[in-house]
Amino acid sequence: MPNSVSALYGSGNDEQEYVAKAESIEKLMMISEERQKWDGTYRIKSLPRNDKLIKLLRGILPENQISFDDEDRISCSYGKSSIEILAAMLGRPTDPVEAVVYPDYATIENLIRGLDPKKYQLVPVGGATCVTGALAPSRGKIRIAVSTRNFRRVDFRENYVILGSGYTGKEAETILNENGLTIGNFPESFEHSTLGGWVATKAIGQESNQYGGIENLIIGIRMIGSDGYFREEFVPRNSEGLDLNAIAIGAEGKTGLITDIAFKRYRKPARTFYGTYFFRNYEEGIKSLSKMKFYSSIMRLSDEVETLVALDGEFGSPLKKIYENYLRARGVRHGSILIVSNNNAEMPEVPRRAVYGGKYPAKKWHKGRYTRPVLGNILWKNVLIPDTLETSTTWSNLYSVHTAVRQRFSDEMQQEQAHGIIMSHISHIYTTGACIYFTFVIWRKENQMQLLENTRDAIIDEFVKKGCAVSHHHGPGKYLEKYLDSNLSEIRRRTYDPLFSDI
Numbered sequence: 001m002p003n004s005v006s007a008l009y010g011s012g013n014d015e016q017e018y019v020a021k022a023e024s025i026e027k028l029m030m031i032s033e034e035r036q037k038w039d040g041t042y043r044i045k046s047l048p049r050n051d052k053l054i055k056l057l058r059g060i061l062p063e064n065q066i067s068f069d070d071e072d073r074i075s076c077s078y079g080k081s082s083i084e085i086l087a088a089m090l091g092r093p094t095d096p097v098e099a100v101v102y103p104d105y106a107t108i109e110n111l112i113r114g115l116d117p118k119k120y121q122l123v124p125v126g127g128a129t130c131v132t133g134a135l136a137p138s139r140g141k142i143r144i145a146v147s148t149r150n151f152r153r154v155d156f157r158e159n160y161v162i163l164g165s166g167y168t169g170k171e172a173e174t175i176l177n178e179n180g181l182t183i184g185n186f187p188e189s190f191e192h193s194t195l196g197g198w199v200a201t202k203a204i205g206q207e208s209n210q211y212g213g214i215e216n217l218i219i220g221i222r223m224i225g226s227d228g229y230f231r232e233e234f235v236p237r238n239s240e241g242l243d244l245n246a247i248a249i250g251a252e253g254k255t256g257l258i259t260d261i262a263f264k265r266y267r268k269p270a271r272t273f274y275g276t277y278f279f280r281n282y283e284e285g286i287k288s289l290s291k292m293k294f295y296s297s298i299m300r301l302s303d304e305v306e307t308l309v310a311l312d313g314e315f316g317s318p319l320k321k322i323y324e325n326y327l328r329a330r331g332v333r334h335g336s337i338l339i340v341s342n343n344n345a346e347m348p349e350v351p352r353r354a355v356y357g358g359k360y361p362a363k364k365w366h367k368g369r370y371t372r373p374v375l376g377n378i379l380w381k382n383v384l385i386p387d388t389l390e391t392s393t394t395w396s397n398l399y400s401v402h403t404a405v406r407q408r409f410s411d412e413m414q415q416e417q418a419h420g421i422i423m424s425h426i427s428h429i430y431t432t433g434a435c436i437y438f439t440f441v442i443w444r445k446e447n448q449m450q451l452l453e454n455t456r457d458a459i460i461d462e463f464v465k466k467g468c469a470v471s472h473h474h475g476p477g478k479y480l481e482k483y484l485d486s487n488l489s490e491i492r493r494r495t496y497d498p499l500f501s502d503i
């Protein structure tokens with residue numbers, strides 16, 4: 001009997017709560033063809049073993065820090081990108097790593113010294129939640145995954161805290177909260193992604209309007225490469241030339257393994273305030289946000305399609321009718337929802353032209369802010385293909401990006417003879433512009449990988465044509481690399497470590 005490893009995100013709990021939303025999406029896709037179900041797992045045959053590598057690693061690390069186990073190798077070889085999940089569904093995943101190692105502070109230097117960078121590549125793995133193919137294989141070398149789970153250290157210093165890179169966001173925040181503190185980074189993947197992964201992908205959390213992205217939250221990093229540890233003191237600022245943060249942040253593990261991170265620390269908010277607002281349409285909502293001077297900790301403006309899906313399943317039927325009638329009376333029934341939460345005080349400024357929709361939807365959204373991705377799992381199990389792409393641009397460009405992407409998506413679905421819906425929201429707000437985050441779900445009976453790749457290409461092509469970022473926070477990974485400026489990519493490659501990359 002073959003073993004199985006989940007290809008989907010999270011633990012698989014909480015799905016029941018999102019069934020109504022999944023049904024709402026399926027209804028909008030209007031698929032009449034029969035579809036089979038998928039159980040969401042990688043099927044594992046028996047993976048080949050590399051005896052030479054087994055012998056080599058046993059001479060370097062203690063036995064309990066090495067695994068050649070098929071399930072461990074699969075778990076540490078793939079992220080949660082739609083391309084990797086679809087490959088799993090189609091039974092065509094790329095080659096997994098040859099081994100997984102679990103070094104700690106005492107053994108990491110030995111591991112690094114013991115491997116020939118011409119033959120081996122170490123691939124750091126945190127929570128394996130990346131959605132960009134950052135863990136996917138590149139050329140040539142024998143790949144060994146280095147799990148960071150044994151890098152656990154807590155050292156409170158004056159106004160900052162040094163944390164091991166292997167903690168998940170949830171684990172780290174639990175430690176900080178026990179001391180009345182927070183580090184302020186809350187990505188949707190908070191329960192499973194790790195501190196090291198956040199730095200390596202240049203991640204951002206939902207409360208970024210208040211705390212900023214990972215680059216604003218840290219004062220320093222400890223990283224180890226094939227020449228040993230990089231020496232850098234944790235100081236408020238230095239002027240020592242190109243700094244380690246610049247080499248490590250967003251490097252996706254190619255410049256070395258981040259072992260520790262010094263985070264700024266903040267008082268945990270005493271209370272969070274919630275509010276829901278509606279605009280007649282998305283365009284009006286975007287305009288209104290662009291005119292604001294003060295932003296709440298979270299402000300998330302959904303377009304009309306996302307609003308429709310968001311409201312489905314939020315209320316019991318009689319209550320939903322009353323709420324819808326209220327929205328209709330205020331002229332925003334088919335409009336755009338804005339979810340707001342603010343720490344410690346009521347929101348500092350109410351957006352113009354917004355209709356108040358009570359606290360409840362915002363509070364409910366906040367409560368499910370880490371479990372919502374299981375909606376994607378339900379769709380995958382129904383063999384639909386959900387995906388997300390995000391970008392950032394200036395205020396004046398935002399709505400036109402939305403329009404261009406929607407039009408291109410619709411053309412693409414027609415050309416590909418596929419079913420699909422696309423929706424977006426604005427999150428991560430800056431005075432100069434914002435992040436616009438697209439979610440789409442597509443389906444066709446045949447050639448699904450081709451459909452997915454063509455759809456992604458079409459959307460990113462629109463980002464590039466409109467002068468937007470290739471990615472606002474997921475990172476380029478393997479799949480977006482081709483869209484980056486080639487001169488800049490070459491300069492970045494010069495900072496890569498031979499043992500942690502394919503150079």
Ligand SMILES: Cc1cc2nc3c(=O)[nH]c(=O)nc-3n(C[C@H](O)[C@H](O)[C@H](O)COP(=O)(O)OP(=O)(O)OC[C@H]3O[C@@H](n4cnc5c(N)ncnc54)[C@H](O)[C@@H]3O)c2cc1C
Pocket residue numbers: 009079080123124125126127128129130131134135148165166186187188189192193194195196197198199200201202203204205206251252253254256257258259373473474
């Ligand atoms: C459902 C879902 C929701 C998400 N929400 C958000 C969000 O709100 N905001 C956001 O920014 N991203 C989000 N992401 C993307 C993902 O969670 C982030 O990119 C996250 O930072 C990855 O962390 P990880 O520990 O899972 O890293 P992994 O996936 O394990 O690794 C990602 C990359 O970082 C490298 N790496 C990992 N640890 C280290 C280390 N210690 N040293 C050096 N390199 C390392 C790996 O080699 C790889 O290249 C989401 C993903 C999912 C699936």
